[in-house]
Amino acid sequence: MRTRGTRVATWVMVVLVAVLGTEIGLAAAQSPTVRAPSAVQLLQEALTAARTADAFHYRAVWSTDGFSQIVEGDALPSSGKESVSVGDDRFTVVVTGQMAYLQGNAASLRDQLGLPAATALANAGTWISFQQSDGPYPSVNEGLTTSAALAQVVIAPSSTAPVHRTHRPPLSRIKGEIPHGPMVTGSAQLELISRSKLPALYSARGSGGGEPWASTIAFSRWGEGVAVDAPTGARPFSSLQGSAPPPSKTSAP
Numbered sequence: 575m576r577t578r579g580t581r582v583a584t585w586v587m588v589v590l591v592a593v594l595g596t597e598i599g600l601a602a603a604q605s606p607t608v609r610a611p612s613a614v615q616l617l618q619e620a621l622t623a624a625r626t627a628d629a630f631h632y633r634a635v636w637s638t639d640g641f642s643q644i645v646e647g648d649a650l651p652s653s654g655k656e657s658v659s660v661g662d663d664r665f666t667v668v669v670t671g672q673m674a675y676l677q678g679n680a681a682s683l684r685d686q687l688g689l690p691a692a693t694a695l696a697n698a699g700t701w702i703s704f705q706q707s708d709g710p711y712p713s714v715n716e717g718l719t720t721s722a723a724l725a726q727v728v729i730a731p732s733s734t735a736p737v738h739r740t741h742r743p744p745l746s747r748i749k750g751e752i753p754h755g756p757m758v759t760g761s762a763q764l765e766l767i768s769r770s771k772l773p774a775l776y777s778a779r780g781s782g783g784g785e786p787w788a789s790t791i792a793f794s795r796w797g798e799g800v801a802v803d804a805p806t807g808a809r810p811f812s813s814l815q816g817s818a819p820p821p822s823k824t825s826a827p
Contacts, residue, residue: 620771
């Protein structure tokens with residue numbers, strides 16, 4: 575399911591790229607003088623509102639056949655932070671400007687960075703910094719900024735409808751499919767806060783390679799001031815590449 579140096583796909587596999595194809599009119603009856611926005615138009619409004627808001631918090635859950643990945647973080651225009659739990663791996667990633675940082679347990683340093691077991695164990699809990707020239711940089715840097723995180727929803731919109739909730743703000747729901755080339759690999763829906771058009775919840779399900787999967791991404795704290803700072807005392811990844819495992823203990827002759 576996972577290979578060294580790459581994060582599992584969800585937040586990685588399921589991406590808020592709007593597939594803007596031919597508009598499909600609303601099934602609901604429309605006034606002859608007031609035309610309700612189509613699903614495509616409503617999705618465009620949601621994307622515009624989200625980009626204008628700049629910062630937001632998210633919690634993404636992806637699961638398949640008893641396996642799950644949970645990602646929680648904050649996204650800003652040029653920085654971001656997220657904590658990831660997948661299998662035995664637990665790690666936190668920070669991106670500020672052109673630098674990326676990762677702190678995790680030994681399992682995550684082995685699986686995500688491909689470090690030898692002894693090196694991973696010795697650096698568990700230590701912040702590690704990455705420059706763009708470092709091999710793991712693209713996967714560590716993936717999906718943390720506002721634009722990258724908003725590329726985490728794939729939906730070809732086909733219909734929309736209001737969602738009324740007791741004692742809570744009303745929502746608008748966009749439904750559609752998840753296309754992969756000429757094939758449809760699943761279905762998805764995106765719930766928006768009706769007044770602001772900001773995304774509230776994305777959910778999807780489908781199958782890949784014969785395995786069913788499901789995903790949700792909850793969005794919150796739109797436009798709130800969130801600071802993401804570079805951790806201090808980080809160890810450069812380049813200094814770990816030549817690290818040799820400590821000598822094994824042997825009994826005295």
